[in-house]
Amino acid sequence: MEEWNMSVGSLGEQVLDRLSKMLDNTTCGWRQLATAVSEQPQFRCSESELTSCSLQVLSTAGSPGRTLLARLADRSCSLDFLLHCLRKMDHQEAAQYLTSTFAELIQITVQPQAQQATVGGRVVLTCRASGPPGLSYQWFRGKEEILDETGNTPELVLRPSLPAHQGHYICRVHHGETFIFSQWAHVRFVPTAGPSPGCSSNLFPGSVSGLRVIRQPLSRTVSEGDSLFLECSAEANPPVQYEWYHNMVPMTQHKTHSLKIPCVTTAHRGQYRCKMFNLYHEAWSDTATIIIGPSSITEASWVEVGRDSREGHRSTRGPGIHQIQQMVNPPPAVKHFYATDKVALLIGNMNYLYHTQLCAPIADVHELTNLLRQMDFKVVSLLDLNWQEMHSAVTEFLLLLDKGVYGLLYFAGHGYENYGNSFMVPIDAPASYTSEHCLCVQNILTRMQEKQTGLNVLLLDMCRKRNLNDDVIVQPGLLKVTANIVFGYATCVDAEAYEVQREDVANGIFISFLKRRVCEDEKVTVMLDRVGEDMGRCEITRGRQALELRSNLSERRSLTDQIQTAECSASHSARNLQWAVAHVLPKSLCLQFDCGVKVQLGFAAEFSNIMVIYTRILEKPQEIVSCCAQLTDFPEDVDIDLKKSNQETLLEAGSLLLIKENLPSPEVPSLYTRIRCLQRLRRELTFTTCLHYTYSNMDDEVQERKPVTVGKPLVSKLNLHEPRPPHARSASSSFSLDSFNIPESSSSVGSASNAWSYPAQSGRESSTIDSPTSSRSANIPEETDCEFDVPQPLVASKSLPHSQINDTNYKFSDMYNFHSH
The missing domain is CATH 3.40.50.1460 (Rossmann fold)
Known part of the structure; x- marks a missing residue:
């Protein structure tokens, strides 16, 4: 392993605090570390220094482990030696934490980009990273390491470029045993103008004039009554349109990349092809031949035979090719199954x-x-x-x-x-x-x-x-x-x-x-x-x-x-009802401040235990030139990253899965705060809305504060932090429907993406609460405007990075960046 040249003093305050907490114990802590580091004389602590560390426990915020780490930092102790000592004293938790923290110090600042090249040209792939001194680079094409003179530098140069160079490239940046992979970059060759005779200009299998087929429909045999699913897809710019053909007759109802027939009959046998096209290009898929076999046997009446019987199993041959043991009645057609x-x-x-x-x-x-x-x-x-x-x-x-x-x-x-x-x-x-x-x-x-x-x-x-570590053989119920x-x-x-x-x-x-x-x-x-x-x-x-x-x-x-x-x-x-009441978002609030500013608070759910609160200014007097409303003073039960609270975008607030499509008033900026771990909320959620504003004739900023209470949102109503009885009763055993009281102020039972959406509306029978429309609705967070009773959509929820990736073309080109669970 290469030496970690960085000093203990280069670690951040948060890392040192975490390490010191791990070392503040008597069995495997700071005293054992002081003994371990003494193998090198410059790090040996005197009795007075050890006493000074020990006396830190008399202070409320004192930490013997932190004091020892500070002494090691003053003496330029390297991270390598500290990790060696932690392993020597068998402090696995601290050693693992230090290793993972050091790995986070390596950050790729320049990612290699996909390249198009011509044969004989020059291709340069660049990967640069920041981190500890002495970073090393390794380039790979697929699984093959590149061993030429630029294969271990930040810039990989392919010159002259050859067709053999085509493929996916990745760079491994490492420091000792710590490493990180770049993203994959695809190098492909395009034909030069006027290809020579005998050379094909179509270098990629399945590509036609700039349109690349990446999935083909497959031939198969299905039984009557089964479902048929065929799929094909292609990449192109502009995006591809699809049109399916059955025995060369257009299927006008099927215009997507997938063809789905829920219950096939003999009329569906034959050949299927898909035409993929855009404004400039057109391609046809392979032909998928569908054979319709006899009906599936889904149910039969059987004669029970004891296991001790020594007689050979008798069988009768029914219609078709199926052999059914001791079948009394012929099978019915196709049985459809339902869930309650x-x-x-x-x-x-x-x-x-x-x-x-x-x-x-x-x-x-x-x-x-x-x-x-x-x-x-x-x-x-x-x-x-x-x-x-x-x-x-x-x-x-x-x-x-x-x-x-x-x-x-x-x-x-x-x-x-x-x-x-x-x-x-x-x-x-x-x-x-x-x-x-x-x-x-x-x-x-x-x-x-x-x-x-x-x-x-x-x-x-x-x-x-x-x-x-576990030698107990658990005996679950039969x-x-x-x-x-x-x-x-x-x-x-x-x-x-x-x-x-x-x-x-x-x-x-x-x-x-x-x-x-x-x-x-x-x-x-x-x-x-x-x-x-x-x-x-x-x-x-x-x-x-x-x-x-x-x-x-x-x-x-x-x-x-x-x-x-x-x-x-x-x-x-x-x-x-049981889950509806536990997935209610707070009603949108309008706060009127003494200065004349009106602030709206809206709520959206990212998960059943993660909520996003947004604030926006609805009204302000003309004499106020600038103002913003920020949220603060949240209870300690919930988890909030203060550095990411009150941010102008959802991404800055830490929400990777929600993006802002459009706001009811897009010209008015909003601030977003993400609240995690709502399942740990023991009381009603309270916080303070702090309004910062400035008058046109004043330089000093003015503040007004208003406390806000929004009850227990989403899953916090279930009090998951409390122990449950050993055998909780079933939902059907003794529920009284009258015992579920949905607060009138909670007009939105749905959530951004994951809460169960069952709007509780007055005048509706309980049996209609589970609306298929609501359960199939778009993944839209809901907020309630203060002038309206009906929830209005605020933002659309989608996976931000995945919205830019064609999933059908996801070939794990970057699968070397593995992390195991």
Whole structure:
């Protein structure tokens, strides 16, 4: 390992404070560090110096560890030697934190850009980074390291350029064992004017005159009654339009890149092609031949045969090619399955206290939430939960389950698997956590089965490595033979799950492939099988991560199945109300200040436990030349980054997943403040609106302050910080619909992206609360203007970086930037 030349004194105050807290203990702390550093005489502390460190505990803000670190900084102790000593004394937490902090010091300032070149020309790719002295560079084309004279410099020069140079390039910037990857840059060659005879000007397979086909429809055999899904896509500028043809006859109703026929018949057999075109170019897809087979057998009556019977199994040959054992009645046509309701709990843990920080769960949970809501799932999504909050959230989720309900649980974060049991790790799990610090997925499944659910889907986007600290064999409850369980593991047993950084946000590999398939009208296991096949075809993920599917699902149940509930289902109404009251946004407020300024406060939800508050000036007297309203004095329960509060854009406020499309008054600027961890709010949310303004004839700024109370917004009403009884009752057991009181002031039950949208309106029956229109509505945060009773849209919610990326062309060209869960 190269030497870390940087001194301990180069660490920031926040890093030193965190390290000192880790060292302020008696078992493995500052005294042990003082002994470890004494192997080099210049860092040896005298008895008086050690006494001085010890006396720091007498001061309220004193820290012996911080004092020792300051002495080491004064003596120019290097980070390399400090890390060596921390490892020597076996302080794994501090060593890991210092390593991850040092890695953050390397920042790429200039990213390599895609290049177009002609054969024989000159191509220069540039990557520059800031950080500690002595940074090294390594260039790669795909997996192959470039070993020529510029392959280890910030500028890679390809001269003369050859067709063999075409491909994707990436630069690895490293300092010792710490490294960071640049983004990928694609170098491709374009034909020179007037190609020589015998040379093709079409250098890219599937490209026609500037239009590049990136996905082709595939031939397949389907049964009558099954759904047919064909997909093709292309890249071009201007964007591509699509037109599908069946046996060369235009299908005028299908004008998108995907063709979906929910229930095929023999009339749908034949050849399918797609025409892709724009203003300048046109291309045709490959021909996909669709063969329609005999009807699927979905249900049969069986004669029960004991397991001890030694007779050979008798079988009868029914119509067609199907062999059915002891079938009494012929199969009916096609059976359509329904859910009595569909609910999902999505948990993404990122900011771990004692473990590696993750980046992808925020984007993964956000995108999966939007997709599930399109399929009428009631979704609650929560970020960064501790042990108690995860337990309470799961308990609340189980209360929503009932007979025939589809339940889906998704977890992204750190995890492990011991003796066949999977464990989800909360953010407050200690460094050497065991099963008692985590949640056992199999225990949750056992409790889900007690609800007689129609479908249980568990998607675990986490590592499944063995936890050597945990030697306890957990004995979950016995699973019933229900034939309705689907486990989708993002990776195999004893393997890691990875995430990859893309621009401002990261995506997990599993979700990157799942989001393309999850809305397909297919049996859940078929859909997940295709996800696994997609992952297997990606060369860079092959051998690193592979989806594992475990299922006993015997019926053709799909996530797209429609909801069919009784007209007077009390349990269905109770479920709607139970979560509706917990996802209410505060009503928009108008504050009138003494100086004549009128300020509006609006509220939008990014997740079920993350809310954005915006402030804007509605009116101001002419004699006031400038004014702005800022929010302050928030309670300590919630998490607010003060450096990112009261910002002019959502991005500056820390919201990567919401962008400002248009405001009701776009000429009036707004300030945004993002509030996280609402699940920890123990009282009503209170804060202060501070108005800063200046009169035209005065130089001094004037301030006015108004306290604001907005109740308990979104998921904070559930009090997830409180322990739950061991066996909470079902939502259908004893709910009184009259016990749910939705505050009149809360006119918006919907949220920006993830809260379940069930507007509670007077004069409507409880059975109509679950409106398909509301559940399929756009992902729009809502705010209420002070002059109106109807919620008005404020901003549209979308994944900012992904809106600029064609997902169908996402080939993980930057998959080397791996982080494991």
